[in-house]
């Protein structure tokens with residue numbers, strides 16, 4: 001059957017490619033198809049460094065053809081619907097594809113349109129965002145051209161990929177302005193839809209110190225609903241006990257926006273979704289809770305951990321082992337513990353390497369206190385991790 005594959009992987013991003021490569025290393029005879037509509041693959045973690053002016057945006061992009069394993073078949077389509085009872089998915093051109101096993105990894109959806117006025121002004125009027133390949137270089141333009149006034153950094157009320165990214169760029173901007181004698185003239189504000197700065201206290205304590213040294217003012221439980229780019233003002237609505245429904249218009253000289261995010265619509269609307277819209281998998285085995293031949297990992301999965309590439313590095317080997325066990329009709333024994341990591345740049349040459357598990361307990365790699373800002377960890381992010389991504393993680397050997 002031409003339209004059948006033993007394993008079908010949805011998404012040729014960080015998760016989908018890592019899993020395909022690892023499976024083929026274990027067994028080169030597996031029949032794997034990757035459904036991926038885009039020509040391009042992005043190393044998104046470096047976009048924070050692009051926005052900080054220390055990484056070339058062109059080095060974050062490769063063609064999908066370069067990263068898809070040669071022994072996997074690339075189907076250049078998008079999935080639109082699922083029929084798990086029939087073991088089929090429907091593609092954008094209306095055709096169907098059947099599978100023995102399915103891996104669902106289409107990433108997270110960026111809902112730019114949920115903030116009124118944002119799409120019209122993004123990339124101009126000093127409205128920037130590192131969450132877009134096209135706009136991340138403009139973040140640095142904006143930071144460089146800022147000569148004082150009010151700077152806003154925004155974090156939405158939804159889950160996001162890389163929970164640290166909305167504030168990492170704020171610390172880099174503050175350090176840039178300090179180095180260029182602008183910090184005294186900068187009134188920096190962080191407006192966030194979360195209840196606190198960072199989930200793990202050990203690292204949050206350090207970050208609060210970083211905010212203090214740049215005199216950054218923190219506002220929590222605030223939802224950004226509108227941006228008026230031409231008049232440089234943003235509207236927030238409070239939703240905490242103390243500020244519920246309170247509307248605030250804030251003037252700005254620059255604003256860095258992180259779009260609200262959700263599971264992709266075609267997942268949310270499918271029978272694979274949990275109540276929140278994400279793919280409903282067991283948090284340890286990564287197997288779907290209702291369909292035993294479906295697995296999921298990465299940003300689209302319902303795993304209750306912070307959505308990062310670092311988490312995928314630990315999810316992929318567990319998923320691969322369990323998927324191979326399922327093929328062999330053996331019990332699933334591999335378990336993912338919720339490990340995730342956030343390399344929190346706190347300035348040029350400074351980084352706090354947060355690593356933690358499902359219980360927000362630190363799970364550190366190095367034999368020193370990782371809550372301290374370190375030059376060595378900055379070099380890890382700036383030089384080692386990008387190399388590791390292209391040369392080890394995507395080829396499945398790390």
Ligand SMILES: Cc1cc2nc3c(=O)[nH]c(=O)nc-3n(C[C@H](O)[C@H](O)[C@H](O)COP(=O)(O)OP(=O)(O)OC[C@H]3O[C@@H](n4cnc5c(N)ncnc54)[C@H](O)[C@@H]3O)c2cc1C
Pocket residue numbers: 010011012013014015016035036037038041043044045046047048077078079080105106107108130131132161162165264266297298299300307308309310311312341342343
């Ligand atoms: C600014 C920023 C900073 C970050 N910083 C870090 C960091 O420091 N450390 C870290 O570990 N992580 C970081 N991340 C997060 C990291 O990039 C993601 O967690 C990771 O890319 C998720 O991998 P994924 O495969 O789940 O999704 P993606 O890599 O986004 O890939 C999803 C793929 O699915 C495809 N797809 C979408 N819809 C469909 C469909 N209908 N059918 C088929 N395919 C589809 C897409 O085209 C895409 O290729 C950062 C992200 C951003 C944006």
